[in-house]
Amino acid sequence: MTKGNPLGMKKISYILRAVIFILIIFLIFQPKKKIYRVRNTPTVAVLIDNSRSMQITSDKNNFSRVKKKIIPGIAKSSKINPIFFKFSDELKNISAGEIGKLTATGKRTDIIGTLEKINNEFLGKELDAVILFSDGNQNVEKSADEVIKEFSELDIPVITVVPQPVLSQKNISIGKIDVPDVAFRNVGLTLPAKINIYGFVGKKISIFLKSEEMVLQSKSIDVVDNGVTDVDFDVKPQIAGHINYSIEIPTYSGEQNIYDNKKKFVLDVEPEKIRVLYLCGQPSFNYSFLRNTLKNDPNVELVSFIILRNPENIVPVSDSELSLIPFPVEDIFSKEIYNFDLLILDNFNYSKFPINYQHLANIKNFITVNGKSLFIISGEMPLSVYQNTPVAELLPVNPSAEIISEKFRLAVLSPEHGILKLTDDVASNNYIWKEMPLLDGINVSSVGEKSVVLAKSEKSNYPVITIAEKGKGRVMCITTSSLWRLALGSENPYNYVRIIGQSVKWLTNAASIKQVVIFAKKSYNINDTATLKIRIKDEYFKPVNNASVNFEMTSPDGKKERIEVFPETESGEYGANVELHSSGEYKIYVSAYDKKRFLGSDKISFTVFNISRESEDTNINEQFMKEIAGKTAGNFFTTDNFSIEKSDIKPKTKKSDVLYEINIWDKTPIYLILIFLFAVEWFLRRKSGLL
Amino acid sequence: MKKLFLIFNFIFLIFNFSYTQQGGKFVFAQLKYSGNWDTRPTAWDRISEFLTMSTSVKIIRERRVITISDEKLFWSPFLVITGDSDFGKFSDDEIKIITKYVQCGGMIFIDDSSGKKGSGFDKSIRAMVNKISPENPLERIPTTDAMLKSFYLLQNVSGRIITNRYFEGCKVGERYSIIYSQNDLLGVWEKDNLGNYIYPCDDKQRWEAKKMMINIILYALTGTYKSDTIHLPFIKSKLK
Known part of the structure; x- marks a missing residue:
């Protein structure tokens, strides 16, 4: 070979x-070699919205058609393996046989929550697609982004099917209103609203923006076609706080639903910084302590003028060597005053300057007509200098020309008042005031009409801290120049800072610069879950993350309930969810402590309307349903054009579908x-x- | 005996008059400590005359001499410490009281009368200030600070002796709560019974030092007022 x-x-x-x-x-x-399991029929979760709005949006026959023809068709299809669920705010597995008996009675629609629950239900099991029958009226407040993203990542398409809209229906409703999270006082903003109009072609429709039942603006639309019309309202809030607004359309004859012609909303209006104009008659310790406190308050923008030299003073140098500036009387009292929220007159004797009657009348108008505030201090100069002037009408006391020099302790008459409340505990508050240092020197006065004495001198009983509401504004009067002693002579100088801060807040009615603030909507509908936020800050307005928070809720029936509150973020925010099962007024009171230090309290109330969310908005939310389908690689259908074939649902082959593996080399014959x-x-x- | 009692009562009343009639008035309080604390005993008499003549500040005419443990310390938001030699350390309790005083809004003006760098007084004062304000130690006060324009527009610091071309200070919040001069600022005011200045100094320098002292008092009463935006254009144009 x-x-x-x-x-x-x-x-x-x-x-x-x-x-x-x-x-x-x-x-x-x-x-x-991997051997995969071969699945010919995909597993599909079929979700049927049985909330009340399904009956309203699609009419009775349409819903009946959905449950008697379309969905049974799915059940019989050999192309998918359907598992049926009904949902409103709860999810329930049902058999194919139960679908025919479904009634649209659910009180809420929670599509996002339902998709979340379905995802958990099929955790570790096969789910190839979801078919969602709904009108898209999500009326439980939840964010959709996370849930939709999860379905997209799991490669589970959501096929959305909305009832065929009845174009022949007659209805006008207010759709989405874009309300900003926060607005600022005296700053204009636009509120865009979507108005859904069907069956009123050729008519003129009036739309009103109201606040507290007062019409702020009106618009009219000439209806040329059925569908959605955009309307913008421009508003400029004049006051800070939670302001109630509503957009309303009168009810027109033949409307299918009259409850959706009005939509309420609340605007959270923050003040700009509180602008304080401080005029002081002479340099003094009272000025230095008060100025320092106001300067360090992040919510205050301070402009101050202090009279460093009177005409009788002689300075042996030329004006150019002095830092003095002219006191712009005309500018301040005729123009600039109206740009401020609070005027402080500290031992300021107007008669030494060219301040005329009209200037003083402007101060009066600033308070009574413009709703601003006055903080007036005497002690070195008696308030009697203002007698027979318009400013005298603003004073909460009847002053005399007498200034007595006596050391005295403050006797607090209203320790619970927001200005004097230094801690939530009544006994502790009284103790703090009892331990306050002595003050010195009072401008003798008696309490004025409709005024409230908050504190008087202990022995002589003269008013020391007095307040009054004057027209639209507020006035506070302190008849001693030694209030600075509450800082320097006190064990806790912060008490002085707190009293001044609280005085400014009371005077300017600035609820939104509290250390403890509850954020909630002003109104809810019955069976809503109110998501309440609480923001807690310390005296320097830094967030407090580990505060002890007491949360008390009073229901419309007067029943009080304590609710646990947990920190939500690292920025001093806390949250609580409250189920609202009764209509009427709910009251919330929150107080917060950092260890044993009282940080503050806040109280709010809101109304729960006996209007179901399901009848509030009865339009099909196609946009939302298309968004779900689009972001999960699903398809969007109406009931008229839906079919399983068009849905293009295919079984997925995943790595987890490997049935077994053959290691062909691990065999004796090979060796x-x-x-x-x-x-x-x-x-x-x-x-x-x-x- | 009765006469003696009445005289005693009268003196007591005069002594306490200033204390009970204070209100928001400026009071010149001076610290009495275990050392040579009263190096410029008549300075306030001259300062008070000049202050009331040239400004609208209302004052208590009498100098208030106090010790650290005196309750009147907390009726006196402006405290002067002078000396020319080293002194015994303050106790921990005394340091606590002064620290509280500063933190609650009090202001301390320290003036070294010795006119010497590294004097015994300087060493004692620096040791004390380090204990009072460890987190905000003494720093040079810039000539742009509100203190130099609180009444007079000043370009530089002055004194009877220019030991330093600067003052030092510790800030609490936005203002200096401790001000330290080594230039014998109070020395320029001292006169004998015949009205002659006791300590020699160039006239111009003396005048600048007087203006500086008035500015420090106005600074204690108005804080950073002259740094407010509204003053800036006026001051800028005047400085040109």
């Missing part, structure tokens, strides 16, 4: 070696073949004399 064909023998030997080499390589890497080949190759080489 060797002799006959040595070249052919060599070739055979090479081939054998190559085969052996490949076999060894395969033995080292051991490739496997025997390998040994055999080695033997043949060895034999051939020996025979051909190569060994």
